[in-house]
Amino acid sequence: xxxxxxxxxxxxxxxxxxxxxxxxxxxxxxxxxxxxxxxxxxxxxxxxxxxxxxxxxxxxxxxxxxxxxxxxxxxxxxxxxxxxxxxxxxxxxxxxxxxxxxxxxxxxxxxxxxxxxxxxxxxxxxxxxxxxxxxxxxxxxxxxxxxxxxxxxxxxxxxxxxxxxxxxxxxxxxxxxxxxxxxxxxxxxxxxxxxxxxxxxxxxxxxxxxxxxxxxxxxxxxxxxxxxxxxxxxxxxxxxxxxxxxxxxxxxxxxxxxxxxxxxxxxxxxxxxxxxxxxxxxxxxxxxxxxxxxxxxxxxxxxxxxxxxxxxxxxxxxxxxxxxxxxxxxxxxxxxxxxxxxxxxxxxxxxxxxxxxxxxxxxxxxxxxxxxxxxxxxxxxxxxxxxxxxxxxxxxxxxxxxxxxxxxxxxxxxxxxxxxxxxxxxxxxxxxxxxxxxxxxxxxxxxxxxxxxxxxxxxxxxxxxxxxxxxxxxxxxxxxxxxxxxxxxxxxxxxxxxxxxxxxxxxxxxxxxxxxxxxxxxxxxxxxxxxxxxxxxxxxxxxxxxxxxxxxxxxxxxxxxxxxxxxxxxxxxxxxxxxxxxxxxxxxxxxxxxxxxxxxxxxxxxxxxxxxxxxxxxxxxxxxxxxxxxxxx
Ligand code: M6R
Numbered sequence: 001x002x003x004x005x006x007x008x009x010x011x012x013x014x015x016x017x018x019x020x021x022x023x024x025x026x027x028x029x030x031x032x033x034x035x036x037x038x039x040x041x042x043x044x045x046x047x048x049x050x051x052x053x054x055x056x057x058x059x060x061x062x063x064x065x066x067x068x069x070x071x072x073x074x075x076x077x078x079x080x081x082x083x084x085x086x087x088x089x090x091x092x093x094x095x096x097x098x099x100x101x102x103x104x105x106x107x108x109x110x111x112x113x114x115x116x117x118x119x120x121x122x123x124x125x126x127x128x129x130x131x132x133x134x135x136x137x138x139x140x141x142x143x144x145x146x147x148x149x150x151x152x153x154x155x156x157x158x159x160x161x162x163x164x165x166x167x168x169x170x171x172x173x174x175x176x177x178x179x180x181x182x183x184x185x186x187x188x189x190x191x192x193x194x195x196x197x198x199x200x201x202x203x204x205x206x207x208x209x210x211x212x213x214x215x216x217x218x219x220x221x222x223x224x225x226x227x228x229x230x231x232x233x234x235x236x237x238x239x240x241x242x243x244x245x246x247x248x249x250x251x252x253x254x255x256x257x258x259x260x261x262x263x264x265x266x267x268x269x270x271x272x273x274x275x276x277x278x279x280x281x282x283x284x285x286x287x288x289x290x291x292x293x294x295x296x297x298x299x300x301x302x303x304x305x306x307x308x309x310x311x312x313x314x315x316x317x318x319x320x321x322x323x324x325x326x327x328x329x330x331x332x333x334x335x336x337x338x339x340x341x342x343x344x345x346x347x348x349x350x351x352x353x354x355x356x357x358x359x360x361x362x363x364x365x366x367x368x369x370x371x372x373x374x375x376x377x378x379x380x381x382x383x384x385x386x387x388x389x390x391x392x393x394x395x396x397x398x399x400x401x402x403x404x405x406x407x408x409x410x411x412x413x414x415x416x417x418x419x420x421x422x423x424x425x426x427x428x429x430x431x432x433x434x435x436x437x438x439x440x441x442x443x444x445x446x447x448x449x450x451x452x453x454x455x456x457x458x459x460x461x462x463x464x465x466x467x468x469x470x471x472x473x474x475x476x477x478x479x480x481x482x483x484x485x486x487x488x489x490x491x492x493x494x495x496x497x498x499x500x501x502x503x504x505x506x507x508x509x510x511x512x513x514x515x516x517x518x519x520x521x522x523x524x525x526x527x528x529x530x531x532x533x534x535x536x537x538x539x540x541x542x543x544x545x546x547x548x549x550x551x552x553x554x555x556x557x558x559x560x561x562x563x564x565x566x567x568x569x570x571x572x573x574x575x576x577x578x579x580x581x582x583x584x585x586x587x588x589x590x591x592x593x594x595x596x597x598x599x600x601x602x603x604x605x606x607x608x609x610x611x612x613x614x615x616x617x618x619x620x621x622x623x624x625x626x627x628x629x630x631x632x633x
Pocket of ligand 1: 321322323324325367368369370371372373376419420421422505509628629630
């Protein structure tokens with residue numbers, strides 16, 4: 001939610017060193033372009049130039065701000081901040097767009113998160129004569145910061161008034177926030193703060209950067225510093241100083257970003273989503289890479305939890321939201337089957353409000369592409385407080401959830417930019433399977449040979465995904481022909497059930513079509529009443545080579561809905577001739593063991609949703625009302 005960028009470069013001519021060939025505005029706008037997936041309700045920038053703050057902001061996508069800047073350019077500058085917004089307090093209007101100004105227009109502030117005590121602070125500031133022009137909590141934080149700054153300057157007690165004002169302000173704020181501020185009287189520094197909201201520092205030569213994530217500065221440096229909770233950072237062109245909210249010196253952790261700017265580009269595809277769907281063979285392959293020895297022994301060295309402790313686990317709870325929760329639901333079938341450990345999957349936001357039973361023998365597996373989803377972060381924190389062991393499955397290096405977990409198993413899907421998750425989902429299932437197999441290996445539930453066989457099947461998956469991608473013409477044609485559908489239902493059984501729910505979610509979020517995923521067995525308990533003449537129903541059919549009863553049962557379900565007029569679209573395994581008689585359309589996926597089928601069956605559903613939404617003229621990378629990284633509860 002909200003993308004944030006900050007930049008300070010070497011001022012022209014300082015120390016006789018040549019200036020950078022990019023100005024602050026170039027860096028900030030490029031960063032906003034890359035971070036726009038985090039929110040696109042409005043965008044704004046501020047620079048410090050000629051001893052004053054200059055800012056421009058506009059509601060709508062970044063392109064609106066670019067048009068405004070073309071009409072009304074900003075002066076050249078070596079320091080700037082930029083924001084792309086996902087609206088929380090106040091609608092997506094120009095007035096509510098960031099930056100917000102304070103201290104008579106000398107201070108500019110941008111913000112990600114929610115300031116929970118903003119109403120009380122606003123009252124206090126109003127009573128002291130402040131006035132407000134927006135509905136945002138951010139403007140209140142800006143006013144408080146500006147007020148504190150002015151007081152410190154008047155007292156003349158500090159050489160770093162903006163840093164100290166930020167410390168004092170943060171001591172008074174409640175909630176989750178990343179704040180970035182610049183002041184006209186301190187034209188060499190950007191000061192930032194974070195609590196429960198992401199912020200990363202980028203280290204350059206004679207320039208430094210701030211971003212909600214590394215894509216905010218990936219064009220300029222791959223050296224990054226993770227900040228801890230409740231920290232404040234002051235960057236100048238040459239220095240990075242970190243303190244806590246009370247001014248005590250603090251440390252960040254430097255790391256190298258292992259992907260480059262090109263990995264975050266579209267690679268010739270019309271959208272990030274299409275590119276990311278096509279990245280899936282690599283995402284699964286890279287997630288498997290280097291995690292097993294030739295004899296099939298899993299070597300998850302990065303799991304820093306003592307194997308003796310892992311052996312004591314008597315319950316697993318998977319915590320996640322959205323698509324990541326569906327990955328967890330798929331993984332539950334495999335983990336319980338392989339490890340014989342009871343496994344629950346719970347939406348993170350429901351978990352901690354129901355007084356869950358968690359203790360030191362509970363293993364919490366959080367799944368999050370971004371590693372910043374606030375609901376999941378809070379649930380993980382709660383579980384840790386109860387003494388549980390926590391492992392994060394995450395795609396984003398250095399993000400908060402893995403940092404606050406006992407261990408992390410990274411998915412290596414590469415940057416996922418499109419708001420709808422695709423390659424991260426397959427990589428999450430892959431990583432969760434590796435974790436399940438590792439636990440089975442530790443506990444001796446599986447012979448080494450069995451683990452080796454499953455790993456060998458997993459290793460064949462990327463080529464099979466590629467085969468589906470290479471033959472996607474038929475599903476695309478169908479998707480285009482269904483652009484006017486009002487509702488689409490999805491059915492599945494066993495691991496096909498979460499796949500059906502994921503297929504429905506993709507269609508809802510991309511094509512704005514009513515879609516629901518059901519367990520096929522549940523139909524007769526109510527949802528079958530939805531079936532009427534022509535109702536499209538997508539059915540994820542399990543392999544006929546697997547448990548016979550599963551296949552036979554779903555074929556019966558197809559017959560039941562067809563008898564009531566449904567138009568059936570079936571995803572089935574190659575060679576499954578039996579389903580042909582009951583389907584208007586059949587899409588075949590390569591043969592694979594039942595538990596691995598979600599890694600294949602999901603792909604046509606992603607393509608279907610993407611193509612249908614494109615046919616409707618929608619932006620598949622930035623669907624309405626959504627943001628990639630949900631950093632508010
Ligand atoms: O970053 P996370 O995996 O924690 O995000 C969880 C969900 O917000 C995310 O999967 C969301 O449901 C996607 N838009 C689905 O495509």
